[in-house]
Amino acid sequence: xxxxxxxxxxxxxxxxxxxxxxxxxxxxxxxxxxxxxxxxxxxxxxxxxxxxxxxxxxxxxxx
Amino acid sequence: xxxxxxxxxxxxxxxxxxxxxxxxxxxxxxxxxxxxxxxxxxxxxxxxxxxxxxxxxxxxxxxxxxxxxxxxxxxxxxxxxxxxxxxxxxxxxxxxxxxxxxxxxxxxxxxxxxxxxxxxxxxxxxxxxxxx
Numbered sequence: 176x177x178x179x180x181x182x183x184x185x186x187x188x189x190x191x192x193x194x195x196x197x198x199x200x201x202x203x204x205x206x207x208x209x210x211x212x213x214x215x216x217x218x219x220x221x222x223x224x225x226x227x228x229x230x231x232x233x234x235x236x237x238x
Numbered sequence: 239x240x241x242x243x244x245x246x247x248x249x250x251x252x253x254x255x256x257x258x259x260x261x262x263x264x265x266x267x268x269x270x271x272x273x274x275x276x277x278x279x280x281x282x283x284x285x286x287x288x289x290x291x292x293x294x295x296x297x298x299x300x301x302x303x304x305x306x307x308x309x310x311x312x313x314x315x316x317x318x319x320x321x322x323x324x325x326x327x328x329x330x331x332x333x334x335x336x337x338x339x340x341x342x343x344x345x346x347x348x349x350x351x352x353x354x355x356x357x358x359x360x361x362x363x364x365x366x367x368x369x370x
Contacts, residue, residue: 212366
């Protein structure tokens, strides 16, 4: 599974730390997500999508 | 925060016990004992590193523990437990053949388990968790 978190983060002008605080995870988790080293839980995926006012499938892409 | 403090307290106790052991046997501190002390010291450094990571997350206003860190710990624990079973099996097999006292072997096993945990944590952290 790939994601476009980095792209959306740049679009919304958010740092990794700010996004982490908004979805209540550590900055390291955002780093892992952007590097595709971690697939998030459904709740975290929903939280991230909500921050970017988008649908989950727009941010998280299945190969 | 509470867990971070526990990590620091346990690390300090382990270091204190190791220094006490080193000082009590100051006359004949052999090479393998020095090796054990260095390994214990490195494990304490590892514990302090994890404690500081948790504290710095808390200071930034982030949770000290989240779903990724919990999953990393779970995977590390299961992996190191699995490897430790084989470690004890090997120690049990060689205990008959090597001329070491029982307490030395138990000490080696415990240090081996701690090293296994630290190495597994590094591997899991480096590789990440994909759940695929």
